Amino acid sequence: MINLRRFLAILSVASGMFAVEVAFSLVPQNLLAFPASDRAPGEFPDKWIHGSKSAMDNQDPAVQVHRFNAHTYILRENKAINYEGAFMYVFFGNGVALLIDQGSTSSPALFPLRQTVDDLIVAWEEEFDQSGTQLIVANSHLHGDHYAAWNQFVDRPNTIMVGLTHEEVMDYWGFDSYPEQRIEFNLGGREFVVTGTPGHESSEIAFYDKWTDLLYTGDMFYRGRLYLEDWDAWAASIKRLRALADDYPVSYLINNHIEMTDQATVDYPIGTTWQPDEPPMEMSLSMLDQAVRATENISQSGIYTFDDFLIYNEVPWAYTTDP
Amino acid sequence: MLNMTEMRFEVAEGAPAVLRVRVDLGQSGLMNPDAYWAAVNASSAAEQDERLKPALAEMTVGLQVLVEGEPTTMFVQSYDVDAVSLEAIGNPLTPQMAEVRFGFTGPQPVYLDQVEIRVAQTLDVPWPCLVRIDSFDGLPVSRLLTAETRSSGPVVLGVDGGLSNAGPLVSLALKFQAVLPSVSWIAIGFQHIIPMGLDHIVFILGLFFLSTKLTTLIAQVTAFTAAHSLTLALATLGWVQVSPHIVEPLVAASIVYVAIDNLYADQVARWRLAVVLIFGLLHGLGFASALDAVTLPEESMISALLFFNLGVEIGQVAVLLLAYLSVGWLRRWSFYRTRVVEPASVTIAGIGLYWLVKRLAF
Numbered sequence: 274m275i276n277l278r279r280f281l282a283i284l285s286v287a288s289g290m291f292a293v294e295v296a297f298s299l300v301p302q303n304l305l306a307f308p309a310s311d312r313a314p315g316e317f318p319d320k321w322i323h324g325s326k327s328a329m330d331n332q333d334p335a336v337q338v339h340r341f342n343a344h345t346y347i348l349r350e351n352k353a354i355n356y357e358g359a360f361m362y363v364f365f366g367n368g369v370a371l372l373i374d375q376g377s378t379s380s381p382a383l384f385p386l387r388q389t390v391d392d393l394i395v396a397w398e399e400e401f402d403q404s405g406t407q408l409i410v411a412n413s414h415l416h417g418d419h420y421a422a423w424n425q426f427v428d429r430p431n432t433i434m435v436g437l438t439h440e441e442v443m444d445y446w447g448f449d450s451y452p453e454q455r456i457e458f459n460l461g462g463r464e465f466v467v468t469g470t471p472g473h474e475s476s477e478i479a480f481y482d483k484w485t486d487l488l489y490t491g492d493m494f495y496r497g498r499l500y501l502e503d504w505d506a507w508a509a510s511i512k513r514l515r516a517l518a519d520d521y522p523v524s525y526l527i528n529n530h531i532e533m534t535d536q537a538t539v540d541y542p543i544g545t546t547w548q549p550d551e552p553p554m555e556m557s558l559s560m561l562d563q564a565v566r567a568t569e570n571i572s573q574s575g576i577y578t579f580d581d582f583l584i585y586n587e588v589p590w591a592y593t594t595d596p
Numbered sequence: 597m598l599n600m601t602e603m604r605f606e607v608a609e610g611a612p613a614v615l616r617v618r619v620d621l622g623q624s625g626l627m628n629p630d631a632y633w634a635a636v637n638a639s640s641a642a643e644q645d646e647r648l649k650p651a652l653a654e655m656t657v658g659l660q661v662l663v664e665g666e667p668t669t670m671f672v673q674s675y676d677v678d679a680v681s682l683e684a685i686g687n688p689l690t691p692q693m694a695e696v697r698f699g700f701t702g703p704q705p706v707y708l709d710q711v712e713i714r715v716a717q718t719l720d721v722p723w724p725c726l727v728r729i730d731s732f733d734g735l736p737v738s739r740l741l742t743a744e745t746r747s748s749g750p751v752v753l754g755v756d757g758g759l760s761n762a763g764p765l766v767s768l769a770l771k772f773q774a775v776l777p778s779v780s781w782i783a784i785g786f787q788h789i790i791p792m793g794l795d796h797i798v799f800i801l802g803l804f805f806l807s808t809k810l811t812t813l814i815a816q817v818t819a820f821t822a823a824h825s826l827t828l829a830l831a832t833l834g835w836v837q838v839s840p841h842i843v844e845p846l847v848a849a850s851i852v853y854v855a856i857d858n859l860y861a862d863q864v865a866r867w868r869l870a871v872v873l874i875f876g877l878l879h880g881l882g883f884a885s886a887l888d889a890v891t892l893p894e895e896s897m898i899s900a901l902l903f904f905n906l907g908v909e910i911g912q913v914a915v916l917l918l919a920y921l922s923v924g925w926l927r928r929w930s931f932y933r934t935r936v937v938e939p940a941s942v943t944i945a946g947i948g949l950y951w952l953v954k955r956l957a958f
Contacts, residue, residue, distance in 0.1 A: 279859055279942060286946020287953065379724050379742040417600040421724055423740045437738035438728050444735055543689065 305344065305367050305401060307463035309483035312524060315342035317555055321531070324352030324547040336376075336389045343401075344463070345485055346393060347527070347554075350376040354383055356546045357418045360529050360554060362489065363390065364482065365397055366461025369407045373480070373489065374529065375422040387425035409460075411435040413491030413529060414477035415442070439476040446478065452510065455517070468517060472507020473500060479510075481517055486524035490514060494564060496552055497532025498540060500585045508568035515565050518558055525555040537580035556581065599623055599691030601725035603741075605661070605713060607705050607753060609732060614673065615661060615698040615713070621677070622685035622692055625720040626651035629685040632692070636679045648675065655696060658719025662712040665750075668700040688722075707732050708780075710750040715741055729753070781900045785907020788883060790914060795847050795951060796879060797915050802854035802944050803872065804919045805937045806861065816872050817912065823876025824883060825905050831884030832901055840885045845955040847882045850875040851948030858941040883908065 307313070322333040331353035339347045344365040352358035355377040362373040378384035394406050410426045412419055415437055426432055435445040442448075446456050452469020458480075459465075466481040473493040480489040493499070493510055501507045517523075531551045532540050541548055560581050567584060571577055574587040599620035607613040622632035631647065638644035652672050661668050679685050679692035705711055713727055725741040731753035739748040789796055803816045830836040854875070857868065923940075926932050 279938075282942045283856075283945040283949060286943050287949040290947065290950040291953075379740075380744065417598075417724060417726065420740065421742075424724075424742055424745050436735075437726055437740065438736040440736050441738060 305365075305403075305462065307344070307366065307484040309464055312522065313342055313345075313485045315345055315485055315487075317341065317347075317525075317553060321349050321358075321551070321554065322351055323531075323549060323551055324356075324358065324545070326547050328353040328546050335384050336386060338389060338393060341487075342485065344397075345482075345487070348386075348389065350378065350384060350386075352546050352548065354378050355418075355421075356544050357530065358548070359419055360527075361386070362527070363393060364460060364463065364465075365406070366459075366463035368403065368405065369409065369461040370394055370397075371409045371411060371460055372426075373411055374413055374419040374491075375410065375426070377418040377421045379421045379424060381422070381425050384422055385425075386422040387429065390426075391429075405431065408432045409435065411445070412437070412442070413479075413489070414474040414493075415439065416474055416492065419492070419529065442476050442478070452478075452506075452513070466517065466521065468513060470510035470514065472503050472505075472510045474502065475506070477510070479514060479517075481521055481523075483521065486522050488514065488518065488523045488526045490526050490528045490556075492529045494526065494556070494561065494582070495528035495530050495532075496554065496556060496581050497530045498543070498583045498585050501587060504571070504574070504586050511561070511564045511568055515561055518561065523558055525557065526561060527555055533581060533583075538578045538583075540583055552581070599688050599693070599722045601721040601723070603659075603713060603725060603727045605711065605727070605729045605731075607711075607731045609707075613661075613700055613704055615659070615670070615700075617655065617659065617696045617698065618693045619655075619696070620688070620691045620722050621651060621694045622679065623688050623722055624651075626654055629682060632677070632685055632694075633679060633682045636677050636692075644677070648677065652696065654719060656698070658716040659698065660714040660716060661698075661700060662714070663700075663703070663705045664709055665712075668702055670698045670700055673697040673699045691722075705731075705753055707754040709753050711748075711753055712750050713739075713741075713748040715746040717746065781903035782907035782910065785904040785909075786911040786914075787907075788904075789908055789911025793883075793911070795851060795882070796912070798944055798947055799847070799851050799854060799875070799879065800912050800915045801919055801940070802851060802858060804916055804924075805940050805944070806854075806858050806868070813916070815869060817916065819869050819873045820876040820879070821909055821912070823873045824878075824880030824908075827877045827880030828883045828905060828908075829880075829901055831881050836881070838881050840882075843878060843881045843885060845952055846878050848948050848951035848955055850878055852945050852952060855941045855945035855948060859938060859945070 318339050321339075322337045325331040325333070331351065333351050333353065335351050335354055337349040337351070339349070341347050346363040348361040348363065350357065350359050350361070357377040359374060359376050361376055364371045364373075372390055376384055376386055381387060390408070394408065398404055398406055408426070408429065408431065410423065410432060412435065420437055423434070423437065427434060435442060443451055446458070446467050448454055448456065448469065452471050454468065456467040457464065458467050464483040466483070468479055470477045470479045470490065470493045477491055477493050479491060479493070481487070482489070493507065494514070531548065531554050533552055534541055534548075535550045535552045541551070563579055564582070567577065567579065571584065571586060576588060577584040577586065601620070602618040604616040605613065606616070621627050622629040627635070635644055635647035638647055652675070656670050656672060659670065661670060675694060675696040677694040684690040685692045711729065715721065715725065720743070723741070723743050727739040727741055727748050729737040729739070729748070729751050734754045737751050739751070741748065800817070803820065804813060806816070807813065827836060831838070853871070861868070923936050926936055
């Protein structure tokens with residue numbers, strides 16, 4: 274039988290290791306909390322940069338950086354640089370940041386996205402006493418107008434590049450059953466739900482942020498021309514998003530483009546580099562419901578017009594509703 | 597963006613490598629829309645070949661595939677060209693993509709070879725250009741080429757080439773794999789002891805502190821090694837499967853046992869060797885579940901496993917050597933047992949107990 278002294282010594286060693294682990298796991302000074310129980314507030318700008326009448330005279334920055342809240346940033350590429358005017362997102366968690374999408378312009382001289390994101394991370398670290406933030410470079414879907422500046426990040430230290438193939442995307446997010454699966458993703462204590470939303474593009478994913486209640490829908494649902502390569506997949510995806518919104522509270526739907534004007538049913542022509550009368554980017558659940566109803570009513574390819582979006586069901590992308 | 601170029605490099609066991617290029621020829625610098633439309637509508641295959649010849653020749657020269665740093669000689673295997681109308685060709689929003697397939701002369705790239713795809717400055721294609729490399733059983737690797745970045749950089753075939761800048765050790769491991777595949781598996785095996793195999797290190801130290809006799813230590817380590825090699829092989833090949841939820845706590849328990857045995861055994865009991873053998877079988881299962889995270893090449897699994905095991909053994913020997921250099925030279929000291937072995941064994945038992953509780957409870 275083991276004697277008491279030795280037993281106590283062994284127990285002390287084990288207890289000491291537990292004590293050390295507990296001490297390290299206690300809330301350190303600069304641990305950020307992202308409680309899912311309360312909706313973290315945030316604000317959208319009154320107006321996004323929206324290009325200009327003369328692209329060459331445009332004075333706006335190449336990348337607009339909008340602080341939605343302390344740990345959520347929305348970026349927009351200047352439409353004078355590329356007509357897509359794509360939105361990109363930076364979500365911060367403890368020790369890690371997630372960049373979704375990398376815009377439509379490759380050249381860092383024209384579109385210094387890497388510099389912008391690096392500056393943003395440095396400023397955020399300084400504000401919140403953080404350091405060594407790892408960056409995950411991911412994409413909502415695999416169309417080139419959303420990863421043109423991807424290369425700007427490949428040599429960045431402490432960075433994970435998810436990749437630009439379907440298989441790499443599935444592997445990184447852990448999809449065994451795409452698109453139906455809901456993946457619980459923890460971004461440094463900030464919880465997301467990731468699910469598949471093909472239809473516009475076959476590798477598209479949506480993100481739901483439990484902290485802000487924002488539902489990010491990428492290119493599959495936004496205020497503009499919803500180009501659908503696969504109607505059945507898109508219809509299922511829209512219903513999947515609605516089911517997600519039934520299970521989780523949603524504040525706004527956020528996404529990648531604004532192509533509508535502020536007049537119901539009217540869009541800007543493709544290639545527009547100046548959109549002075551564009552509506553807000555964020556969308557509501559009632560708009561999502563409209564899309565759900567559309568899935569029940571549409572059965573043929575063609576262009577279908579709604580107040581806040583247009584469905585281009587399996588038609589060529591160059592079409593526009595301009596008379 | 598709609599008409600961005602795509603390249604897909606495919607290499608598989610037993611099949612020649614192919615580079616497929618999807619390019620909007622009519623919008624590239626290679627052909628104007630009228631010339632491409634004329635090629636699409638050629639009245640014969642010979643006429644079509646003739647009309648596409650200059651563009652394809654330029655592509656053959658401008659696209660470069662390097663294998664192990666050496667440029668290959670490329671040739672056009674086949675192509676598909678199509679377009680709905682001249683107007684569509686002229687509109688970048690309605691890309692009319694052609695696909696050209698290139699083969700290579702010379703030795704075909706094999707598993708763990710480095711491949712690099714480049715677009716020469718003389719060749720302009722609609723940018724950006726997405727490069728996808730599919731090789732053997734690994735995940736595809738993606739790279740993005742632009743007018744400024746015209747090289748994919750070296751990509752090791754068959755290995756997940758994801759761009760995660762995880763640090764110099766990973767890059768070093770990948771380089772090793774490119775140079776000497778067997779050495780890389782030894783290195784990976786070593787890494788599974790130092791620094792990743794803390795529980796195995798502690799167990800080995802437990803064996804070390806039992807006896808100052810070298811023959812005793814050798815006997816124990818040999819028994820342990822033989823046993824874990826066996827179960828590692830059986831589990832990796834799928835012939836034995838035990839859940840890590842069972843194996844991991846038992847590994848921790850084995851550490852506690854060995855350490856407590858050290859405290860109470862003045863000499864090696866007869867059955868100690870049998871016990872160490874059994875524990876070896878257990879630790880082998882632990883290695884196998886750790887090895888799950890590393891993709892063994894199907895075509896050379898046995899050799900990879902052998903070299904991995906060799907790496908594990910080298911790691912174990914390294915631990916013993918370090919222990920010997922630290923305290924082994926004190927073994928003839930009269931207080932060696934009370935001042936070195938017993939405190940060390942108490943510590944090892946405590947660590948094992950901590951792991952045991954943690955692995956059972958959490």
